Amino acid sequence: MALANWWMILVALGVVIVAVGVGLFLGLRSHARTAAGERARIARAERLRALPTFRSALRRRVLGLTGILALGAVAALSAGVVAARPMSSQTIQPVNTSRDIMLCLDVSGSMSEVDVEVLSVFEELLEGFKGERIGLTIFNSSPVQVFPLTDDYEFVREHLQSVRESFDYVDEIPEHWVGTLNGDGASLIGDGLAACALAFDHPDDDRSRSVILATDNEVNGASIVTVEEAAAYAKASGVRVFAINPVQGKDAAISDELTKAAESTGGQAYGLRDTTTVGDIVTAVQEQDATELKGQAQVVWTDTPNLWIVVLMIASLAFVIVVWRVKL
Numbered sequence: 001m002a003l004a005n006w007w008m009i010l011v012a013l014g015v016v017i018v019a020v021g022v023g024l025f026l027g028l029r030s031h032a033r034t035a036a037g038e039r040a041r042i043a044r045a046e047r048l049r050a051l052p053t054f055r056s057a058l059r060r061r062v063l064g065l066t067g068i069l070a071l072g073a074v075a076a077l078s079a080g081v082v083a084a085r086p087m088s089s090q091t092i093q094p095v096n097t098s099r100d101i102m103l104c105l106d107v108s109g110s111m112s113e114v115d116v117e118v119l120s121v122f123e124e125l126l127e128g129f130k131g132e133r134i135g136l137t138i139f140n141s142s143p144v145q146v147f148p149l150t151d152d153y154e155f156v157r158e159h160l161q162s163v164r165e166s167f168d169y170v171d172e173i174p175e176h177w178v179g180t181l182n183g184d185g186a187s188l189i190g191d192g193l194a195a196c197a198l199a200f201d202h203p204d205d206d207r208s209r210s211v212i213l214a215t216d217n218e219v220n221g222a223s224i225v226t227v228e229e230a231a232a233y234a235k236a237s238g239v240r241v242f243a244i245n246p247v248q249g250k251d252a253a254i255s256d257e258l259t260k261a262a263e264s265t266g267g268q269a270y271g272l273r274d275t276t277t278v279g280d281i282v283t284a285v286q287e288q289d290a291t292e293l294k295g296q297a298q299v300v301w302t303d304t305p306n307l308w309i310v311v312l313m314i315a316s317l318a319f320v321i322v323v324w325r326v327k328l
Helices: 007-035 045-050 050-081 115-128 153-165 190-196 226-237 252-264 277-286 304-324
Strands: 085-093 100-106 133-139 145-149 209-214 240-244 270-271 298-303
Touching: 007 050, 050 304, 085 133, 100 115, 100 145, 115 153, 115 209, 115 277, 133 153, 133 190, 133 226, 145 153, 145 190, 190 209, 190 226, 226 240, 226 252, 240 277, 252 270, 270 277
Parallel strands: 100 133, 100 209, 209 240, 240 270
Antiparallel strands: 085 298, 133 145
């Protein structure tokens, strides 16, 4: 047991010592007056003191006074312990059994008309998840992480809303898009997907990892890695890719390339406006087994005065009863 205010016990002990000292002083003073002749004169008092009933009453009196002293001391010291705030410690190691999901959004010009709709789908996906860690990376000619993996869903909602509002921009480059135009070309999907696959932490842990990639797969320029190479890296890293394609079915060659890349990782491609897209992605992600991720051990201190409060209450009640019985 640890005490937050240990000095309160010294205060309580000091109160007990002062009370005992005052009692002894008053007792000795009374005894001195008696010895000086200030006593009641009773004939044959020695015979009265020899009576069994008198001796029994005297013993009860002495016992009562001793009990008052002991109970008062216990009550005062218990109050001191309660005031000192007894505390106990407990070591807690948080365990996160969630899955990891990286939202990956193409913010190139060809996606500008549908990105707000994509972000609405991301928000719908958020409603279907519970406990999963979620992050967001956006890309055009270069990728930028908006926020890392987190299970603070209120934080995620605020940032998704903020990114969605950024599309109503009047500046040449909205604040949220800074860093996405640092390379040559536009909509470099292979680089964006590779960056999303690299955004997962704890690479040595066997965890469930998914990328939800929203893009039309219309590449404009030479990327560092191709979509196929990024998908192969994701597969090697144990990351499944679920693609959301706003032009699914309009350009068969482009759609097939994105579908094959997603399926090569164990994932799948969906149309943006398909009625089952959100539910199917949530189901597919949650089918993966969740594994434990242990957080940093923390020592938590809690107040534990219950026992001492009970002792204080019992001692105080007994003190009052004994004082009443002794008739001080």
